[in-house]
Amino acid sequence: MKTLPIVAAGFGDAAAAFRVYIARRPPMAxxxxxxxxxxxxxxxINLINSACGNGWRKVFNVYSKLLFELDTKQFAYSRQAGSWQQYRDQHLLQVGSDTALLFSIPGLNPETSDIHIIAGRSHARMLLDSGLKAQLNWLNQEFAIDKFNRLLVCPYFDYRQLNNEKLAYLAQLIKDLDE
Incomplete structure (x- = not known):
């Protein structure tokens, strides 16, 4: 299924099929x-990290680590670089990366194969209150899924909230979207 161009504000590839949504943009003019x-x-990414601190470093690192955790039969991200760090520095959120980090409401279209991930339960609730049309099935206190819209909710992209074990769980949920 064809990915539709993103009509939103954020970083990355405007034609990305892998889309992560967070509540705030970097506080830079x-x-x-x-x-x-x-x-x-x-x-x-290094400029943003330098200007905005460790919180943004964690967002970019966790995003890249997630891409490297994904099934290589479904996703080619880990074949493009030798490590998640190299992928982050050379490909993440750049033209042609097929990745986006968005600061707006998800544009859901079940006719595409796009993957939508909302980082943070509070952010997901705020988006639902703002008119997001999704039917979230909460799997536990931190993860939810709307399989029809290929939408997932996970903890915020921070090492403590979305640790390696939870990253592996999220990667499995993403894989299950195609089953």
């Missing part, structure tokens, strides 16, 4: 008025 999907340039 150059992103304050962002109203489209902006591909990141090489080293731009």
């Amino acid at each position: 150059e992103y304050a008025g962002l109203s489209e999907v902006k591909p990141l340039l090489t080293d731009e």
Whole structure:
């Protein structure tokens, strides 16, 4: 199924099929008025990390680690670099990466094969209150799924909240979307 262009604000590939949604953008002047999907340039992740601190470093690291946890039969991310760190620095959220980090409400279309991940239970509830049309089935206190819309909710992209064990669980949920 064809991915539709993203009509939202965020970072990454405007045609990405792998989309993560977080509540806040980096507190930097150059992103304050962002109203489209902006591909990141090489080293731009490092600039954001330097300006915004450890919280953003964790978001980018966890995103990249998740991509490397995915089934290689479904996703080619881990074949593009030797490590999740190299993938983060050379491909994540860049043109052609098929990844996006969005600061807006998910544009769900069950006719596509897009994967939508909302980082954080509170953010998911806020999006639902803002009009997100999804039927979330809560699997436990931290994870929810709407298989019809290929939408998942997981803990926020932080090492303590989304540790390696939970990353593996999320990767399995993503794999199960196609079964």
